[in-house]
Amino acid sequence: MTSPHPTASAPAGTGVTAAGGFRAAGVTAGIKVSGTPDLALVVNDGPSLAAAGVFTSNRVKAAPVHWSEQVLKDGQVSAVILNSGGANACTGPLGFQDTHATAEKVADTLGLNAAEVAVASTGLIGLRLPMDKLLPGVELAAAELSTDGGRAAAIAIKTTDTVEKTAEVAHPDGWTVGGMAKGAGMLAPGLATMLVVLTTDAAVEPAALDAALRAATRTTFDRVDSDGCMSTNDTVLLLASAASGVAPEQDAFAEAVRAVCTDLALQLIGDAEGASKDVRIDVVNAATEDEAVDVARSIARNNLLKCAIHGEDPNWGRVLSAIGTTSAAFDPDALDVAINGVWVCRGGSVGDDRDLVSMKDRQVVITADLHAGSASATVWTNDLTADYVHENSAYSS
């Protein structure tokens, strides 16, 4: 029943271990009933432990999010432990104790400070984690740590992802940014059921890491909106070991972080649950960037349009009805909309012949010109398919 994902093929890199100073592992602890890998460990061997993180803006936050937000406060992370097979969300004080115990176990096993161990979880909400399996799994993962373990770690954080997701950028000056991501449903603003760990061997202080990370996520992960649903567990971490000994110029570093985030974000869209189309929505000539994002998101969340895209129907009327629900500046009689480059709507009315539009390819581009300014924004989404319904009405981690 799972649809093919033509754009979802595993990249060749090693993700979090592409940068020097990091070891990683991915093991099968038995958390998932499926018996597939479910526990990943990423360790920063330094010399620097600088780190930054962004988390879900959902007010219902999972225990590991509460924990890791605290860990990140001093900008130091020595290790990240990530499990699939359970979100540890809505599990109350006992769930928080489980997260705490997991961090302590990692610290004990590796000789670290638990207050510098971040925790991330993904899977079903409302279930306690099987700690009798998770804690021995930590020892297993610690024993497997290696400087080429990034791919195994990326595999172990998958839930409904069909492939693991990694990305790397190597800068000519001798430093690298790499990362891994998981996420195939609940993709939405404020980051949604995505777990991402980025690593770099550049020498960058926590404040600069934070600035680069927030700038990158704002226009990448925050603008991936597969199904409008926001997770309780989203976590994006950036760890810097300084192992390269190179302190990069901030702009170059921020650009590398953005490139890795863009790569991973597009991998998330390409592997979204049940999707058969990857849809890029470009809103141009908006009065402000915020309004461009609002309009793009409104289009991205229109179920009727998403069904039409699945049916390869260039239904621009549904684009206009979505734009009309926003408060952005525009004149309804001045809206232009193109689908895959054909301006099927001009001046809020019928434009070029819709039969000119080909929607056979997986990639679909919708352009909305508001004629209200010079700001623009891009949001990525997917079509809505029967396979999406199937996967999410019969979900198990």
Added chain:
Amino acid sequence: MTSPHPTASAPAGTGVTAAGGFRAAGVTAGIKVSGTPDLALVVNDGPSLAAAGVFTSNRVKAAPVHWSEQVLKDGQVSAVILNSGGANACTGPLGFQDTHATAEKVADTLGLNAAEVAVASTGLIGLRLPMDKLLPGVELAAAELSTDGGRAAAIAIKTTDTVEKTAEVAHPDGWTVGGMAKGAGMLAPGLATMLVVLTTDAAVEPAALDAALRAATRTTFDRVDSDGCMSTNDTVLLLASAASGVAPEQDAFAEAVRAVCTDLALQLIGDAEGASKDVRIDVVNAATEDEAVDVARSIARNNLLKCAIHGEDPNWGRVLSAIGTTSAAFDPDALDVAINGVWVCRGGSVGDDRDLVSMKDRQVVITADLHAGSASATVWTNDLTADYVHENSAYSS
């Protein structure tokens, strides 16, 4: 491929002709390619022509909405002409001329003032109406007008509705409120692709009609949110003939209007495209009614939850993650959620055994207790199904 709608059976009444002073007709003008009825006419024979209307809040409005908003400004409507088979939205100045010509044709045929003829359209956006078929259809409809033509009119406004929708309330004091509705997709706040005509033989002035209508729609049609999509064409009209000679007390009249609106709104939900479940979301103990509505709507629009309901999975975690995206007052650790009466989430964590929840019936009730005040609100929605995707990826009117 169309799913059965166990709750969608045609009611027995005559809808807009249940009240005295009204004639109606429904005919096949040939606007729809399917050859089914597509043109409805409702005429108020007075003695009063008092009327009120509410329209879509979408900023991209169809030509008939622009027209009818003008007609309603003086609170007088002598006739309503409604077509299915084309929304006449995003059709530019020529589309507006088509609406104008339709009203003129009705006026000429019946000896009325065109400025008192409301027009409503539903169907695909972005296509001109076939006026060579619509205008002769007006004459056909005029010839068919009768005091029991309400059912034929209700049938003629259907698009993907599987059954026509009518409702009536007869008051002991000798006056009646009746109505008809269409709408099976794009159901959302601000009224969405619903066309509704309500009639009464009570003697009520336009201002009082307007007050009763706005009070009723605010808590009925405005809280039906099948798929979060807002139409360009929504129109709800209330016409009062005063044929009963009875001037009702305002509260009793408003209550009757609300009862008819509730009845029709639930018929819309019961016949929503592809739905297999009707879902009532009760948010209780909110700080304000607006916050209760925000939370209920956020739950109603969560695609993942709607898929889970389709799969009869009492996935309360998805309810909490939806609540968490709102800015309503609540403590995440004090949220209680019941599904079909079983409090599966207590204090933001695991509550009663989810295996106690039966979701076999078409009716599903989700209750969210915010413990933040004493306000409450109810929103109705549906599950998300493969049939919904199918109907909307292969839509034709």
